[in-house]
Amino acid sequence: MAMTAEHDMGAAPTEALFSEGNASDYFALLKPRVMSLVVFTAFVGLLLAPGSIHPVLGFISILCIAVGGGASGALNMWYDADIDAVMTRTANRPVPAGRIDASSAFGFGLFLAIFSSVMLGLMVNWAAGALLAFTIFFYAVVYTIWLKRSTPQNIVIGGAAGAFPPMIGWACVTGTVSVESIILFLIIFLWTPAHFWALALFKSGDYGKAGIPMLPNVSGESVTKTNIVVYAVLTAIAAVLPTVAGFASLGYGAVAAALGLAFIWYAVQVRRMPEGDVAMIAAKKMFRYSLVYLFVIFTALLADNLLARLFAWVA
Amino acid sequence: MIDRVEMTEAQKKARRSRSAAIGIALAILVVLFYVVTIVKVGPGILNRPL
Numbered sequence: 123m124a125m126t127a128e129h130d131m132g133a134a135p136t137e138a139l140f141s142e143g144n145a146s147d148y149f150a151l152l153k154p155r156v157m158s159l160v161v162f163t164a165f166v167g168l169l170l171a172p173g174s175i176h177p178v179l180g181f182i183s184i185l186c187i188a189v190g191g192g193a194s195g196a197l198n199m200w201y202d203a204d205i206d207a208v209m210t211r212t213a214n215r216p217v218p219a220g221r222i223d224a225s226s227a228f229g230f231g232l233f234l235a236i237f238s239s240v241m242l243g244l245m246v247n248w249a250a251g252a253l254l255a256f257t258i259f260f261y262a263v264v265y266t267i268w269l270k271r272s273t274p275q276n277i278v279i280g281g282a283a284g285a286f287p288p289m290i291g292w293a294c295v296t297g298t299v300s301v302e303s304i305i306l307f308l309i310i311f312l313w314t315p316a317h318f319w320a321l322a323l324f325k326s327g328d329y330g331k332a333g334i335p336m337l338p339n340v341s342g343e344s345v346t347k348t349n350i351v352v353y354a355v356l357t358a359i360a361a362v363l364p365t366v367a368g369f370a371s372l373g374y375g376a377v378a379a380a381l382g383l384a385f386i387w388y389a390v391q392v393r394r395m396p397e398g399d400v401a402m403i404a405a406k407k408m409f410r411y412s413l414v415y416l417f418v419i420f421t422a423l424l425a426d427n428l429l430a431r432l433f434a435w436v437a
Numbered sequence: 438m439i440d441r442v443e444m445t446e447a448q449k450k451a452r453r454s455r456s457a458a459i460g461i462a463l464a465i466l467v468v469l470f471y472v473v474t475i476v477k478v479g480p481g482i483l484n485r486p487l
Contacts, residue, residue: 140448145458178476182469245473 143222150216151199151227152192152234159416160191160287166420167291167306170369170427175295179246183294186242187287189234190254194283196231197262200224202270205332211325231262242294250293257286271333274340277322281314282307288420302369308360309419316353316389317412319346323392324402324409347393350408354389358382361419374426378419385415 164187168180175183199206199217207218216222235258243251265280285307292303322329322336323346329336338346361382365375388411391404444452 140442140444140452142445142447142451144451144454146454148455148458176476178472182473185469245477 141222141226143216143226147216147221148230151196151222151230152189153195153198154192156195156284157188157191160284161188162417163306163310163420164188164287164291166424167288167303168294169291169424170288170302170306171292171295173295175246180294183242183246183250183291186238186246186251187254187290190238190242190258191287193231193234193238194258194261196227196234197258198266200227200231201262201266203227205271205334208332209325209328211328235262242290246294247297249297249299250290253286253290253293253299257283257290260286271335274335274337276335277318277337278315281318282311284314285310302364302367305360305363305367306423308363309357310416312353312357312360313412313416316350316357316385317409317416319350319353320392320405320409320412322346323405343395343397347395351386351389351393354386358385364423370423370426371430374422377422381415381418381422385411388412 161184165184168175168183199215202212203215203217203224206212206215212218217224217227235255239251239255239258241251242254261280261283265276265283269276269280288306288310289299289303292306293299296303319337322338323343326336326338330339337349358379359382361378362375364370365372365378370378388404388408392408395402395404
């Protein structure tokens with residue numbers, strides 16, 4: 123058969139064939155802001171764990187956890203491109219904005235997910251590698267694909283994915299999961315609903331437009347505010363557990379208690395907001411404080427541990 | 438004759454940026470694999486029967 127060496131590519135075919143997504147768009151797929159929290163909490167878990175790890179392996183552990191966290195973000199952006207497009211907060215992400223096509227985001231995320239988990243297993247230990255793989259699966263499949271669009275409790279269960287990094291960091295050193303690492307997990311796990319529902323309150327219009335069953339859209343403002351207070355109290359209790367369990371000092375316990383009381387106070391201010399409040403100032407303040415709260419709690423744990431090591435070294 | 442599909446300037450620039458990022462990532466991986474081999478196996482890796 124003779125080849126007619128003429129291909130009608132149609133009008134403007136290059137857009138379909140070649141991407142205009144540059145390296146920074148691919149980096150944005152990794153959700154760098156979320157990744158920074160993942161890196162920080164994983165680092166604290168790694169440093170708090172009993173025993174030691176070679177600094178190079180410690181660095182690689184954090185790198186793998188960061189890349190694994192990024193892979194979750196890319197898979198999330200692949201699957202959620204349709205709803206990201208209708209929400210103001212997410213409309214400019216690379217996939218809904220058309221800079222990267224969905225299949226590229228999927229391939230990129232899947233490759234990084236497998237690569238980071240296998241590398242962590244091979245270079246550090248397989249318990250940590252398996253935990254990382256499970257975390258990515260939990261965020262991409264259990265939260266993003268299954269729960270996010272089907273239940274208003276999505277963030278409660280899905281929040282577990284964001285709570286795993288300190289546990290993985292801990293497992294990198296010890297090769298196992300222990301009560302202490304479960305406490306670190308609990309702090310983030312219980313913090314997530316209070317943090318996200320504060321955001322969902324003043325972004326409920328966005329979530330409603332996208333058809334995501336967030337608590338304020340499904341059960342109303344009043345139920346959401348009550349739940350925020352409940353989870354704020356639970357978070358404040360969980361944050362003092364490191365002292366109770368004996369792997370943080372009384373000084374840390376005092377700091378965590380004070381920060382926790384402030385967290386509850388902010389939650390109560392949200393509860394007191396009048397129904398139908400448009401400005402939602404208390405919810406915005408609660409959201410901002412929740413970010414500071416988690417950062418300071420983990421910084422305090424880190425500082426407490428470093429001071430204890432310093433005193434032990436001097437003595 | 439085959440009609441060649443020409444990339445736009447923006448597409449060429451994006452491809453250059455992606456290629457540079459992949460190159461840097463690969464270079465970092467080479468260094469990482471080398472250092473991890475030394476850390477995990479130690480200099481003894483050089484003392485093996487040929």
